[in-house]
Amino acid sequence: MPLRVIEIVTPREDKDEVVKSLEEHRPDEGYVFWASPLDDETALTFRVVLDVQESENVLDKLENLFSWSEKYRIIVFSAEATIPRLKVPVKEEIPVNPNGENAENDAAKRKNRISREELYSDVLDTSVMSKSYVMLVLFSSLVAVIGLMRDNVAVIIGAMVLAPLLGPNVGLSLATTLGDGKLALESSKTLIIGITLAFFISLCAGFSLGLPEISSELMLRSTTSFSDIILAIVSGAAGIISFTLGVPTSLVGVMVALSLLPPLSACGIFLGAGQTTLAAGAGLLFIANIICLNLAGVVTFLLQGIQPLTWWERERAKVTAIRMALLWGLMLAILVLLLYFRIIQ
Structure with missing residues (x-):
């Protein structure tokens, strides 16, 4: 442990x-x-x-x-370790009053995760705008464009593993759960700049190089299905749990499963090459992944018991988290309806 x-x-x-x-x-x-x-x-x-x-x-x-x-x-x-080992504390049963409430309302509960402060520090590192972040977006975007143009799965996976857009999304979800406006603003700014830079690079690549004759990897990212939505939700929840457990090695699989950069790059390449219909399909897949990641993030953080310290901050954050979860849920419902009517037509 x-x-x-x-x-x-x-x-x-x-x-x-x-x-x-x-x-x-x-x-x-x-x-x-x-x-x-x-x-x-x-x-x-x-x-x-x-x-x-x-x-x-x-x-x-x-x-x-x-x-x-x-x-x-x-x-x-x-x-790493301590000798002798720590003794496991024996938890006494908390008495219950006639109303069915614990006599100790603030009794400590064992949390199967790292502390809120550790989690905040880890997420903040990946959510703050910096030169390193801009360079990471630049390099990973170029890797994604090359992989998509060459129809090379291994190169595309490399761009997925770099995953510069994952951190700001997790930061936005945590900010929503904690009601932290400053972190939400910083994460949103970082995410918008990252998306804009990655899209611009792929747009220029599509405009200057055109569309490859055959690229199955590009075509795979031109459509969105219900399975893509399910995968994004599950992968997003798994990624949040990896953050709360402090297990960075688990994030590699999440980065590959939850693909953010390749659909965005595909959208830019298609649009630069004049294929607006295919660009819209790739853009829809990217938006679906963003929506699912943030919805899964807010819900998973809440289920993990992530909340501010004081009771008044908890009440305010709870209202904010519920409103944002409903907003992301509404956007997801609209997306599902669009996919449904497109399929039956």
């Missing part, structure tokens, strides 16, 4: 309060901790070693304890 180390830097005068809080919660979370003095003789550092599934509970309690002040600092990092 993955381990985490939570390092807490506090003023020395707050040692007793921090120790008391850590001792109170240790039986429930099953962690070990110790304190060490820092060189400046005014601060202490506490290190807490615990199971990754308990990290969010502990972080939330610490954040509530410190309520937040610049004189404290919390750092989270991975640990």
Whole structure:
């Protein structure tokens, strides 16, 4: 089971309060901790070693304890192992009152994922606009165009694995779930710039090189079927779970299954070559993948229990998440109807 180390830097005068809080919660979370003095003789550092599934509970309690002040600092990092092994905490049954509610409304629940703060940090890294992101979009777009033009599956898979558009979409889904307007704006900006750049590159390629005589890979991305929608939803949910589990190796398969860049590149190539009907088909497939990914992302984040710390932020985020889920669901319903009527005609 993955381990985490939570390092807490506090003023020395707050040692007793921090120790008391850590001792109170240790039986429930099953962690070990110790304190060490820092060189400046005014601060202490506490290190807490615990199971990754308990990290969010502990972080939330610490954040509530410190309520937040610049004189404290919390750092989270991975640990390979600890000897002796951590004991699995025995969870006592929480008493239930006559109304059927738990006596402890805020009782900690074991979460089978990384903490909210770790997840936010991981997603933020892939959602912020940077020179590296622009170069990744540029290179992966060129790889996708070459693969589609040459009808080479291996090269196209290379573009899928690079997947520069996946991160901003996940960031947008997380921002929706947390009600984080700043992350939503940053993710949207990054996604729009990535889509625009990738489309422009493929459009120029289609205009200057024309359409290959035979390219089955291009033609495969000129139509959308119900199976494509199902695949996008399932792959999107799997990708979100991979993010919440902190397992980046699982994302490779998701990147290949959930194809974002190749349909967008195909749309640009078709349009540049003057094939507007085929371009519309490829564009529809790309839009379908975006819709399904974001819908699956919001729903999966909610099912994984991703939510803000305070109750007022949770209520606001819940309303935002429900509205966005309904919006993505409505867009998906319209897309399904378009596909249905196209098939029966």
